Amino acid sequence: xxxxxxxxxxxxxxxxxxxxxxxxxxxxxxxxxxxxxxxxxxxxxxxxxxxxxxxxxxxxxxxxxxxxxxxxxxxxxxxxxxxxxxxxxxxxxxxxxxxxxxxxxxxxxxxxxxxxxxxxxxxxxxxxxxxxxxxxxxxxxxxxxxxxxxxxxxxxxxxxxxxxxxxxxxxxxxxxxxxxxxxxxxxxxxxxxxxxxxxxxxxxxxxxxxxxxxxxxxxxxxxxxxxxxxxxxxxxxxxxxxxxxxxxxxxxxxxxxxxxxxxxxxxxxxxxxxxxxxxxxxxxxxxxxxxxxxxxxxxxxxxxxxxxxxxxxxxxxxxxxxxxxxxxxxxxxxxxxxxxxxxxxxxxxxxxxxxxxxxxxxxxxxxxxxxxxxxxxxxxxxxxxxxxxxxxxxxxx
Amino acid sequence: xxxxxxxxxxxxxxxxxxxxxxxxxxxxxxxxxxxxxxxxxxxxxxxxxxxxxxxxxxxxxxxxxxxxxxxxxxxxxxxxxxxxxxxxxxxxxxxxxxxxxxxxxxxxxxxxxxxxxxxxxxxxxxxxxxxxxxxxxxxxxxxxxxxxxxxxxxxxxxxxxxxxxxxxxxxxxxxxxxxxxxxxxxxxxxxxxxxxxxxxxxxxxxxxxxxxxxxxxxxxxxxxxxxxxxxxxxxxxxxxxxxxxxxxxxxxxxxxxxxxxxxxxxxxxxxxxxxxxxxxxxxxxxxxxxxxxxxxxxxxxxxxxxxxxxxxxxxxxxxxxxxxxxxxxx
Numbered sequence: 091x092x093x094x095x096x097x098x099x100x101x102x103x104x105x106x107x108x109x110x111x112x113x114x115x116x117x118x119x120x121x122x123x124x125x126x127x128x129x130x131x132x133x134x135x136x137x138x139x140x141x142x143x144x145x146x147x148x149x150x151x152x153x154x155x156x157x158x159x160x161x162x163x164x165x166x167x168x169x170x171x172x173x174x175x176x177x178x179x180x181x182x183x184x185x186x187x188x189x190x191x192x193x194x195x196x197x198x199x200x201x202x203x204x205x206x207x208x209x210x211x212x213x214x215x216x217x218x219x220x221x222x223x224x225x226x227x228x229x230x231x232x233x234x235x236x237x238x239x240x241x242x243x244x245x246x247x248x249x250x251x252x253x254x255x256x257x258x259x260x261x262x263x264x265x266x267x268x269x270x271x272x273x274x275x276x277x278x279x280x281x282x283x284x285x286x287x288x289x290x291x292x293x294x295x296x297x298x299x300x301x302x303x304x305x306x307x308x309x310x311x312x313x314x315x316x317x318x319x320x321x322x323x324x325x326x327x328x329x330x331x332x333x334x335x336x337x338x339x340x341x342x343x344x345x346x347x348x349x350x351x352x353x354x355x356x357x358x359x360x361x362x363x364x365x366x367x368x369x370x371x372x373x374x375x376x377x378x379x380x381x382x383x384x385x386x387x388x389x390x391x392x393x394x395x396x397x398x399x400x401x402x403x404x405x406x407x408x409x410x411x412x413x414x415x416x417x418x419x420x421x422x423x424x425x426x427x428x429x430x431x432x433x434x435x436x437x438x439x440x441x442x443x444x445x446x447x448x449x450x451x452x453x454x455x456x457x458x459x460x461x462x463x464x465x466x467x468x469x470x471x472x473x474x475x476x477x478x479x480x481x482x483x484x485x486x487x
Numbered sequence: 488x489x490x491x492x493x494x495x496x497x498x499x500x501x502x503x504x505x506x507x508x509x510x511x512x513x514x515x516x517x518x519x520x521x522x523x524x525x526x527x528x529x530x531x532x533x534x535x536x537x538x539x540x541x542x543x544x545x546x547x548x549x550x551x552x553x554x555x556x557x558x559x560x561x562x563x564x565x566x567x568x569x570x571x572x573x574x575x576x577x578x579x580x581x582x583x584x585x586x587x588x589x590x591x592x593x594x595x596x597x598x599x600x601x602x603x604x605x606x607x608x609x610x611x612x613x614x615x616x617x618x619x620x621x622x623x624x625x626x627x628x629x630x631x632x633x634x635x636x637x638x639x640x641x642x643x644x645x646x647x648x649x650x651x652x653x654x655x656x657x658x659x660x661x662x663x664x665x666x667x668x669x670x671x672x673x674x675x676x677x678x679x680x681x682x683x684x685x686x687x688x689x690x691x692x693x694x695x696x697x698x699x700x701x702x703x704x705x706x707x708x709x710x711x712x713x714x715x716x717x718x719x720x721x722x723x724x725x726x727x728x729x730x731x732x733x734x735x736x737x738x739x740x741x742x743x744x745x746x747x748x749x750x751x752x753x754x755x756x757x758x759x760x761x762x763x764x765x766x767x768x769x770x771x772x773x774x775x776x777x778x779x780x781x782x783x784x785x786x787x788x789x790x791x792x793x794x795x796x797x798x799x800x801x802x803x804x805x806x807x808x809x810x811x812x813x814x815x816x817x
Contacts, residue, residue, distance in 0.1 A: 094572075094601070101598045109586065296582025300640075302551045303576040305597035306568055469552075 095312075100307035102313025104318065106288060110234035110321050119284070119309050120328050147177040147203040149225070150196060154185040157210045157236070164235035167228070176228060177203055208356040210237045262348020267411055269347055272432045273366050277322065278399070282372040285318040289380035308465035315373045315461070319366060326362075350438040358436045362444055364430035367453040371427055372400055374457070381468035399427070414439070423449065426456035446455045449479035501560070502527040502651050503548055507710040508557035508594065510543050513650035519567040520557070523812075525684055530677045532693035533686040536704035541686040542579055544703065545655050548577055548684075560700070562651055572601045575649035579656045581640050585629035589615060592628055596643030607646060634665060641669070645676070652676055652803060654685035658692055670696055695788040704797040707734045714770045714789060721787030721795055727756040728780040729772070736775025739768050760784060 110116055151158040158181040169176040182205070185191055193205040193216035204217030204225060210233045215222055292298050301310050350357040375396050383389040403425075410422035410432055422432035423445075433449045502706035503525035510518040518540040524533045546552045547571055548559055549707045550567030561567040567574070583592045590611045597607030617625045618638060637660055645652065653703050654673075658666050673683050673696060687693055693700050694714065701711040727740075730753045761768060765784060770777055 097601065098599065101595070105584075105595055109584065113586070229629040277612060296578070296580040297584060298582075299546075299551065299580065300576065300582065300596065301599065303546075303549045303578070304571055304596070336737070 095306050095309040097310035099313035099316065102301070102305070102310055102318040106291070106314055106317030107320050110288070110317070111324055116321070119280075120325060122280075133212070145342045148184040148201070149177045149179050149180055150193075150202045151203040152181075152183040152185055152191045152193070152196075152205065152207050153209060153213075154187065156184060158182075158206075159186060160236035160239070161206065161210065161213075161232055164232040168235060169234060169384040172228070176232075177225070178236065179206075212315075212325075219367050246462045264330055264411065265352050266347045267435035268356075268408065269362055270350075270434045270438060271404070271408060271411070274361070274368055274431060274434060275400075277326075277365055278368045278372055279367050279400065281318050281322050282400075283393075284321070284372060285314055286376045286380045286389055286393060288318070289314065289377060290383060290385070293380075293383075294385075302469075308462060310470060311374070311377055311461060311465040314377060315370055318373065319369060322365075322369070351441040352437045352443065356443075357437050361434055362451060364434045364453075365455060367450070368427075368430035370457045371430075371453070372396070374460045377462035378467045378471075381471045390435070403428045404431060410434045426453060428458075429453050429456075491797040492734065500527050501525060502529075502560075502590060503531075503561050505544075505548060505559040506557060507545065508547055508554045508559060510540075511555050518547065518611065520703075521706070521708050523548075523701050523708065523711055525682060526773060527682055528677060528680055529698045530673060530683045530696050531685075532700040533684065533703055534688070534690065534693050535686070535701050536688055537799065539797075540705045540706040541688075541703055542655055542680065543791060544805050545653055545684070545686060545704075549574065549653060568649075572647065573650045575600075575644040575647065575652045575653075575655055577641055577644045577654045579659070581637050581660075583636060583640055583643075585627065587628055589620070589628065589631065590624045592639055593643040593646050596640075597646040600647040600649075604648050611642070612636075615639075634661060636722065637661065638665070639674075644812075645690035649681065651682045651684070654683070655683050655726050656687060658687060658689060666692075690790045690793055700789070702793055702796050710792075710796045717792045717796070718787050718789055720792050721753045722762070723760040723787065724785045725756070725758050725760050725768075726781075726783045726785070727772075727784070729753055729760075729778065730778025730780055734775045734777060735790050736772050739771030739775070753778070 148358045151161050153161065162181055165179040178446060182196065182210055183189075183191060190442055191207055193207050193214070196202065196205055204215055204221050206215055206229055208214035213229055213233045215226060215229050217225065239324060289298075292301070298357045337480045352360065378391060379392045379396055380389060383392050406425075408431075410416075410418045410428075414417055419432065422428045423436065429449055433446060438447060501524050503523060505521060508521040508523075509516060519639050521540070521544050523531075523533075523536070527588035533544065543552070544775075547557075548567060549555045549560060550561075550571070559565065559567065562570040562573055564570045585593075586597065590608055591615065592769055593602055594602075594607035597610060598604050602610070612621070612624055615621050620635065620638060620642075623631055623635060623639070627728045628639065633637065641657070644654070657669055657673075661669060670692065673685070677681050697714055699711070699713050700717060701708050710720070732748065732752070732754050733765065739757045739761075740756060741761060744756050747755040747757075749755065769782075
């Protein structure tokens, strides 16, 4: 009987897998990550262009006796040694004795960030409060250099590079853990949504009754869940390969995430296993919900609490990540629905593998319980609603 | 299983046996104590108006839903899902995956019943050819007409040569030609030894084809048994034409006999055949010199029997509104 169930689950999974992978919708699913990248690229390019224009900060100089030229020269000599560089300095006017220069009016009329007047001994910086605070020291430095005219000598600094520090490593691993959790959450939600719409489509096509009459409901349930899991593997493989090609082509770089404590290969394996567990738990819940719904609108209404629950679980796991060693972290690792997220974060930060074995067994147990419970609920509700009510017509008999 | 629902003793030759099946939805009974015994190899009809509980009964017999109470045994198994591979089921609401090709759809239905996919494809092509649909084998379901898609689904129901075929309203949506073909198909299934159970609200199909019927109304089965027994529930109707209009012989006619006087003398008489039978009636008419011009005795049809039986059940249901009020919704 078990082999019959597995065989039935396989028949359903194969059908769903082929139907999804060879559908137009799957192409859009695969192209999904491209949209944020393309939008991000254009938004970045436009933003950079705008920023470039905005960042072209110019400081006007109006000083007597060629002092302004000396100041600009000093700026050119020192700007390269300053982190972030220095704004451009432009001589606005070479003042003669008795000339008056209205810096405030110039600032209103021209697109200048600031104006330097006075002399090299007593420069006057006319600008907003923030600019004055930022550039006061810089103008003083340039004026001092301009006044002496001597090249400054900068002693060479020898660099003694270390690969990382404990603090940097930890914060990097926390970042890796967060990235893993976010990716896990997004993938899980995406797939759970897909399995749900797949089921609703089946109900709309009236196929569900044939399936329910032919095979055990939990086989149907498992088949659907594993079909979508297989679909996700195809998706991940395509995205991974696409990203790899882009990296090889030099279009993108591998994100500079810190290496997880268990190492990248094992982290990826654990990531997939935890993804599978998180998806199976959520997918089973969504399928049970799908069994109660007849239309997409009903699905949206009914799935809202499950989606909110998943969001809460995700936030809980993220919150626990920021509180290492507390009961919150332990609770997140034990609570079945948040466990995959919390344990993936653990894999990023701790090298011990045994807890993962225990966690996977624990999660698998809950997957079995929820899948079984979900299948029972599904069976109880999926065939509850029959054809639309019709008026009894005694004359038809 | 309910305490009062015990298996029948004489269940050896039964393909389906159900006693006291009850199913409630939201507190209202859609099926309320149904008993059905379907002999192996029979063509068995479940007759009832829309909303009577036919579909819910079939779903329980197939194990799609579990009864709240009662006993069921299908192909010698108390859990019908265990013998799902020996059953073919055509639901009332037909449905196939629109993007699947006909041959793939049939093979998929076969695979659900344990037939390997490759074998299912071969069998599907054979069946499509036999049904004259080989040209549609590689067409997607969405490209087929509703009637053709229905035929494809029917072939998918039979692709694994089931021992028990359950058809829920199989004639609905079919034109007269295809209804005739389906009747022929059902007979051929029974001829090869399969048991066919189908539901319908069209009496003529059941009357032509069924060995036995269960009449279901208001979630209850007021009658289950051979068609002839159902028809015998009603006394035959007599149509008598006499030369005389009155005489001693009138005493042999029931008091409620209807009379139409003929213009040139004589009369037509319409009445239910008395329980004493036709012979005493004839004797009285002859000895009383009624002058019999014509006499016809018509046996009641299944339609009349159904109206009489389902009508009684409906009357009973009116007295129990709390149990049957929700049946239309299921």
